[in-house]
Structures are given as C-alpha cells and as structure tokens.
Amino acid sequence: MEEKINNFKLQYSMFLSNCSDEISKLDLDIGKIVTFTVxxxxxxxxxxxxxxxxxxxxxxxxxxxxxxxxxxxxx
CATH class of the missing domain: 1.20.5 (Single alpha-helices involved in coiled-coils or other helix-helix interfaces)
Structure with a gap:
C-alpha cells in the first residue's frame, strides 16, 4: 500500500511539473487550484x-x- 501511495504522490508531482509553464503564464497559483494531502x-x-x-x-x-x-x- 505504501508503494502505491508513493507512486500516487509522484504522479501528483509530475502533474504539477507538467502544469507549471501554463500556470505561470496565467499568473496563477496551482496550490490554490489543486490541493493534495496524504x-x-x-x-x-x-x-x-x-x-x-x-x-x-x-x-x-x-x-x-x-x-x-x-x-x-x-x-
């Protein structure tokens, strides 16, 4: 189970990384749009x-x- 949770965290990090250019162009804070806690x-x-x-x-x-x-x- 821990491995699956860690994989999910990694996917979330990749999502943030993939969105960073678009989000910065729009002058938005991804942390205010998408939140994630474990x-x-x-x-x-x-x-x-x-x-x-x-x-x-x-x-x-x-x-x-x-x-x-x-x-x-x-x-």
Whole structure:
C-alpha cells in the first residue's frame, strides 16, 4: 500500500511539473487550484499493531516449540 501511495504522490508531482509553464503564464497559483494531502497515520498505526502482534505470536510459538522439544526429550 505504501508503494502505491508513493507512486500516487509522484504522479501528483509530475502533474504539477507538467502544469507549471501554463500556470505561470496565467499568473496563477496551482496550490490554490489543486490541493493534495496524504495522511498515512492510520496505515502506520496498523503496521505497528501488526508488528506487535507478530512478535507476540512468534514468542508464543517459540515457547510452544520449547515445550514440545522438552516433551520429546522425555520420551
């Protein structure tokens, strides 16, 4: 998803660049005509939550693996 957002930002930058000559000839401010904002805070928050969950599950799995290994040794 981040890659798609970054590509979209790049397209917006290219749009501004492509319009710059026309806009300057008309003595206009493209920033007043077209606005663009990206807020990835919800995406970053979800990534953090998933990372924490992944680490927790990995820890649980390693604990389970150790328990299985010790039981196998007893057999």
């Amino acid at each position: 807020d990835v805070s919800s995406l970053k928050s979800m990534q953090t939550e998933l990372l924490v969950k992944d680490e927790s599950l990995s820890h649980e799995l390693s604990e389970t693996d150790r328990g299985v290994y010790s039981r196998k040794k007893k057999l």
